[in-house]
Amino acid sequence: MSGVCKPKPKRCHKHKLSWFRARKFIEMIRMGLMQQKSNFPFSISSTNSTSSLEGGLPILLSEGDDLHCNVVTKQDHTPFPRLSWSIVAPKHGTWCQSIGIPSYSNWHFYHRNFQKQSDWVSKFQQNDEQYPWSNKSNNAVWRGSTTYDAPQYNQSSLNETPRGQLVKKGMEHPALIDAGFTRLIQKFENDKKAERETSVSKGMSMSDMMKYKD
Numbered sequence: 336m337s338g339v340c341k342p343k344p345k346r347c348h349k350h351k352l353s354w355f356r357a358r359k360f361i362e363m364i365r366m367g368l369m370q371q372k373s374n375f376p377f378s379i380s381s382t383n384s385t386s387s388l389e390g391g392l393p394i395l396l397s398e399g400d401d402l403h404c405n406v407v408t409k410q411d412h413t414p415f416p417r418l419s420w421s422i423v424a425p426k427h428g429t430w431c432q433s434i435g436i437p438s439y440s441n442w443h444f445y446h447r448n449f450q451k452q453s454d455w456v457s458k459f460q461q462n463d464e465q466y467p468w469s470n471k472s473n474n475a476v477w478r479g480s481t482t483y484d485a486p487q488y489n490q491s492s493l494n495e496t497p498r499g500q501l502v503k504k505g506m507e508h509p510a511l512i513d514a515g516f517t518r519l520i521q522k523f524e525n526d527k528k529a530e531r532e533t534s535v536s537k538g539m540s541m542s543d544m545m546k547y548k549d
Contacts, residue, residue, distance in 0.1 A: 404431035406497075462545040474511060476547040477501055478539045480518040493519075493529040502534050513547075 403413035404423055411431050422435040481498060493499040498516070505514030515536030523529045 404433055458541070459545075462542055466546050468548070471548045472546055473548055474513050475505075475549045476539070476544060477505075477512075477514040478517050478536065478544075480520050481516055481523045482521065493523050493526070493533060499533065506534050 403417075403419075404411050406423055409430050411433075414432065416432045416434055418436045419433040420436060422433045423431045477498075479498065481493065482496075494503050501512070502514045502516060505512035515534040517536065517538045519526065519530055519533075519535065
């Protein structure tokens with residue numbers, strides 16, 4: 336499967352997710368294991384969304400944005416640890432055994448801008464010097480795309496999802512919260528009503544994010 340999205344642009348997001356989850360993340364784990372080969376002499380293999388280490392240690396990757404944890408009823412429908420691109424906030428999700436990992440967009444961003452860990456550390460140091468804590472904005476800031484899964488939110492509308500509520504609060508209190516969706520995808524991709532009722536903004540660079548305290 337190629338990372339290039341064609342011929343149906345509307346399926347780009349799902350295509351990229353499938354490609355990343357099936358190949359890129361497994362490769363990331365493989366590279367990590369290679370670096371630790373002297374201490375951990377095992378290899379990794381994969382089939383679709385489930386991978387396993389030789390010797391019987393499983394690594395489960397949850398497909399889609401369904402983390403198998405219902406945030407309304409606080410029930411974990413998959414009662415064992417697994418990796419997921421979607422998690423419940425730690426302070427609210429002690430009952431959910433989903434383990435968060437980077438999405439394909441995060442992975443692409445890091446490797447596009449930072450070739451090695453020292454580059455990332457250096458950039459943070461530069462930003463810390465440029466934006467000392469005392470000069471940072473007290474406003475809360477957030478950017479991101481929509482996410483939605485019926486089992487998680489019980490068929491909620493956009494403004495009823497956690498991200499939708501945050502953006503709505505930002506629209507109501509712009510002096511306190513700078514929040515906006517960068518894209519409306521999944522259920523809300525072609526929802527004109529949702530687009531009119533929310534705020535769709537440009538993305539924000541990591542450096543600009545560091546101008547804020549939160």
